[in-house]
Amino acid sequence: MSDDKREEKVRSIKLSGFGGYDCLVVQEESCPRPETGEVTVKVKACGMNFADLYTRQGLYTFDGRKPPFVMGMECAGIVKEVGEGVQEFKVGDRVVCWSFHYGMWSEVSKIPATTCHHIPDSMSFEEAVAMPVSYVTAYLVLFDFGNLRRGQSVLVQAAAGGLGWAVTQLCKTVEDVVIFGTASAFKHEIIRENGITHAIDYHSTDFVQEVQSHAPTGVDIIVDSLSGSDFIRSQKVLKHMGRLIHVGISNMIGGEKRSLLRALKVWWQMKNVSLLNLTKNNHAVCGFNMGTLTENNPTRVKEVMAHLIQLYEEGKIKPRIDSVWSFDEVVKATKKMVNRENIGKLVLIPVKEKTDGDPTPQTVDSAVLNPED
Structure with missing residues (x-):
C-alpha cells in the first residue's frame, strides 16, 4: 500500500484488563470515522474522574463492559469530521463531549452528536472537560434532587475534588447558603x-x-x-425534610488495586438503609448516576450543560484545573487521584509541550499547597 493510502493511526489510553496501574496502556488505534448521527473530535483535553478508578479496578463499569477498551468519559476538542444526518455541528467547531460507554481518552474520539455541546472561545479545553461529569452532576444533585433554596445549608463530602469544587461554586449562586466541606487540612x-x-x-x-x-x-x-459508613453516619446531621444524595463510592478505593474485603464492607453498609428510619426522620435518600441519566433523559443533560456554560460566561462558575498530564503520564496522574492529592480537576492531554529541563506536569497551585506532590 502506498504511503498516501496508509491507514491513519491515533494514540489512545486503553484498559488492558481490570487491575493495577499496569493495566493502563498507551497504544495506537485506527483513527475512527463517524457513522450516522456521530462526529469525530480531534481531542485537546480529557477529563479524569474518580469513576475512572472504579473502572480500572473492576468495581463498576457503566454498561458491564469488559476490557480491553479505550478509557475516558469526557473530552473537549475540535470537530474533525461529521457523520450523515448531523446538522448541529460542522468541521472546526469547538466542543465538549461525554460518553459513558468510554472511548474519550484518545487523540481522536467518535461520539454521538447528541452528547456534544458547543463551547465558547472564552472557555479553555481544560475547563470544558470539567463540565460534563463534575458540574452537570453537581447541578442536578443540588437543584433537581436537592431543590436548594436561599438560606439553606449543604454538606459536601470531598470538597476539594472536581465534584466538590463544582458543588461549592453552584451553592454560591444561591443567596445565604451555608456550606460545610470535608477535605485534608x-x-x-x-x-x-x-x-x-x-x-x-x-x-x-x-x-x-x-x-x-x-x-x-x-x-x-x-x-x-464516599458511601459506606460515612454515608450511614451522615444521616445524623440531616434535618427533617432533608435530602441526602449519593453520587459515588470513593471509600471503596484504598490503593492501587481492588480490595474485595473493603468493597464488600462498603456494599454491606450501604445495603442496610432503614426505610423505617427514613420515614421517622422525614429524610429523603436519592441515588444519582450520570451515565444512566444520559441514556434515559439526554435532553435534560443538554439543558443543564447549556445553563452551566451561561453561568461560566457570566463569571459565576469557573473550574479549577489541578494539573495537566500527557497520555504518557497517565499512571502518575492516576496515583495523584488515588492518594487524594488533587484540588480540582485532573486533565489529560495527548501530548504536552515541555520547557527544556522541566519534566514536571503543568500544575495550578497544588505544588505549593502540598510539598509532597
Missing part, C-alpha cells in the same frame, strides 16, 4: 476561597460532631461521594 485555605463556610479535616475531626456544633438541627442537603 492542607486544602482548607483554598476551599474556603472557593466558598466553603466551614472546612472540616476528616483525618482529625469527626465530621458529624463538627457539623452538629455549628448546625444542631442539621443541614438541608448532603452530597455524598
